[in-house]
Amino acid sequence: MPNLQNQVVLVTGATSGIGKVTATELAKMGAHVVLLARNPEKAEATRREIRAAAGHDRVEILLADLSNLNQVRRAAAEFATRHARLDVLVNNAGLIFGSERQVSAQGNEMGVATNHLGPFLLTALLFEQLRASPAARIVNLASAAYQFAKPQLGDFQSERDYNALRVYGNTKLYNIMFTQELARRLRAHGIANVTTNAVHPGAVASNFGDSAGGWLSKLTQLARPFMISVEKGAETSIFLASAPEVGSTSGGYFAKKKPEPVKHAFNTPAHARQLWEMSEALTETRFLS
Secondary structure, three states: OOOOOOOEEEEEOOOOHHHHHHHHHHHHOOOEEEEEEOOHHHHHHHHHHHHHHHOOOOEEEEEOOOOOHHHHHHHHHHHHHHOOOOOEEEEOOOOOOOOOOOEOOOOOEHHHHHHHHHHHHHHHHOHHHHHOOOOEEEEEEOOHHHHHOOOOHHHOOOOOOOOHHHHHHHHHHHHHHHHHHHHHHHHHOOOOOEEEEEEEOOOEOOOOOHHHOHHHHHHHHHHHHHOEOHHHHOHHHHHHHHOHHHOOOOOEEEEOOEEOOOOOOOOOHHHHHHHHHHHHHHHOOOOOO
C-alpha cells in the first residue's frame, strides 16, 4: 500500500459510491482527505465513517454543488485559505439527469454543468495549489459511455435536441478530451510536476442513475445485480491517485488499471482545443492558455 502521509487529497462526489470508497482508501494510506460534497449531513456522516476507517482525523469537508459555478469558486477559494498545496485532485462526481432538460444556476444544461464545466473550473481554480505540490495528480472519472457520444459543439447545451443518455455520453467524452488536452498543455508549458489521467470504472452497482428519475432510474436498478461492486469500480481511480508506477504517466485513459485507446471520431486535437476554449468562456476563466 502506498504511503500518502502528508499528502493533501480532494475527492468530489465523495459521500457515496466510487467517490466514498476512493476517499476512504486514500485516507487509509495516510492522506489528509478533503471531501467535496453537496449535502452537509451526508458529508458529516461520511467524514465520521472515513475517520474511523482510517484511524486518524485528517478528513475535512468542502461544500459545493458542482453545477453551480459560483459555489465552485467559493469552494476553491476556501480550499486555498486552508491549504497551500494539493497533491491529488479526483474529479469523481458525475450524474445522469432525467428526460426533461434542466439548467443550472448559470443557465447551463445540468449534465454539461455538473459533469464537465464544474470539474473544469475546479481544476483551473486549484491549479496553483496543484503546481505547489512536488508531484500532483489529477484523476478524472470518465466512462466507456463516451463511445455513444454524439457531440455537436453548435448545440453544446442541447437546446435544440436533448437526450439524457446522449448528454451523459457526451460529457464522458469531454472528460477524456479535457484530460488529454490538459496533458498536452502541461507539456507545452513545461510543467512536469502535474499529471492527469482519465478513468473508466466499469459498470458499477452504485446509486448512480437515481437522480435521473423515471425509466432511467428503473433501468439502472434492474441492471444493478449484474454490475461490479463500488470497491471494484474504485480500484483504478485509487491506482492512478496513488501508485508509484504511474506517477509520471499523463494523458491516459485507464480501465482495470491498464491504459486503453480512445476510439471516437470527434476526439481530435482541434475539437479538444475548441472544447477547452468554450469551457473557458462558459466558466469565465483562463487556464493554461
